Amino acid sequence: MKALKAIFDFYINSSIHVALAVFALSWLTLLEFGLPYDGDLLYFIFFASITGYNFVKYFGLVKFHYRSLARWLKVIQVFSFLCFLLLLYFAAFLEVATLLFISIFAGITFLYAIPLLPKNLFLDQKQKLRSISGVKIYIIALVWSGVTVFLPLLNAGYHLNSDELLMALQRFVFVLALMMPFEIRDLSYDSIKLATMPQIIGVVNTKLMGLVLLLIFVLIEFFIKTARVQQFEILFVIALLSAAFIIGSKKNQHRYYSGFFVEAIPIVWLVLWLFMD
Numbered sequence: 001m002k003a004l005k006a007i008f009d010f011y012i013n014s015s016i017h018v019a020l021a022v023f024a025l026s027w028l029t030l031l032e033f034g035l036p037y038d039g040d041l042l043y044f045i046f047f048a049s050i051t052g053y054n055f056v057k058y059f060g061l062v063k064f065h066y067r068s069l070a071r072w073l074k075v076i077q078v079f080s081f082l083c084f085l086l087l088l089y090f091a092a093f094l095e096v097a098t099l100l101f102i103s104i105f106a107g108i109t110f111l112y113a114i115p116l117l118p119k120n121l122f123l124d125q126k127q128k129l130r131s132i133s134g135v136k137i138y139i140i141a142l143v144w145s146g147v148t149v150f151l152p153l154l155n156a157g158y159h160l161n162s163d164e165l166l167m168a169l170q171r172f173v174f175v176l177a178l179m180m181p182f183e184i185r186d187l188s189y190d191s192i193k194l195a196t197m198p199q200i201i202g203v204v205n206t207k208l209m210g211l212v213l214l215l216i217f218v219l220i221e222f223f224i225k226t227a228r229v230q231q232f233e234i235l236f237v238i239a240l241l242s243a244a245f246i247i248g249s250k251k252n253q254h255r256y257y258s259g260f261f262v263e264a265i266p267i268v269w270l271v272l273w274l275f276m277d
Contacts, residue, residue: 019049024270025148044090180210181249210246
């Protein structure tokens with residue numbers, strides 16, 4: 001049992017799980033627009049997600065405590081480096097326009113973790129993009145919607161129109177809604193200067209905000225011209241599942257509640273689509 005738990009914890013802590021969620025949403029975009037499976041792009045997104053998330057999560061620890069790193073963190077460091085090499089390999093097969101577009105999100109990820117921005121933008125001493133008051137969840141939602149919607153379409157040479165923009169907005173709203181359980185979980189750890197949603201409006205109102213976002217998420221589907229009945233049925237199930245986890249979220253939640261179950265919702269979405277298709 002200890003070995004299985006160690007493997008599972010590595011799966012979570014090394015960002016494989018969250019990378020699968022990003023992978024799933026990216027594949028969903030291809031499916032929803034009837035585009036063929038693009039392995040090079042999807043594998044690039046998967047390995048780039050692991051690299052980016054681990055960079056953001058562990059940069060400070062590796063930078064300031066390199067010699068005293070725990071063994072598990074050293075393993076994640078080596079694993080992340082291998083993923084970085086793999087993302088470079090798959091990047092070689094992508095369109096130039098795709099690489100230019102992804103460089104924008106790479107820059108955002110870099111600024112999210114590295115203290116380079118002017119001090120007057122911050123309310124504390126951490127000069128990181130994530131430390132700017134009230135913007136953390138919007139940065140994450142922006143990156144997820146851009147990577148999972150625009151990147152697959154751009155690499156496929158798909159011409160953007162109103163449907164693609166609406167889907168990007170829909171994903172943005174969906175990710176914001178899924179961030180609510182994380183925001184509630186981190187209430188005990190986040191600096192009050194971050195001005196997170198629960199800090200500003202409280203836990204109950206944060207849950208209500210999440211439910212409103214899910215309602216908007218569903219309503220946007222009615223305005224997407226290429227949407228099918230099957231799409232709406234699956235999306236409605238995902239909205240109900242997400243709502244249940246938002247309502248059930250609390251400040252002192254189980255360590256896997258958000259980090260595994262909530263982050264698994266995009267994967268469930270993909271599985272439902274593949275099963276019903």
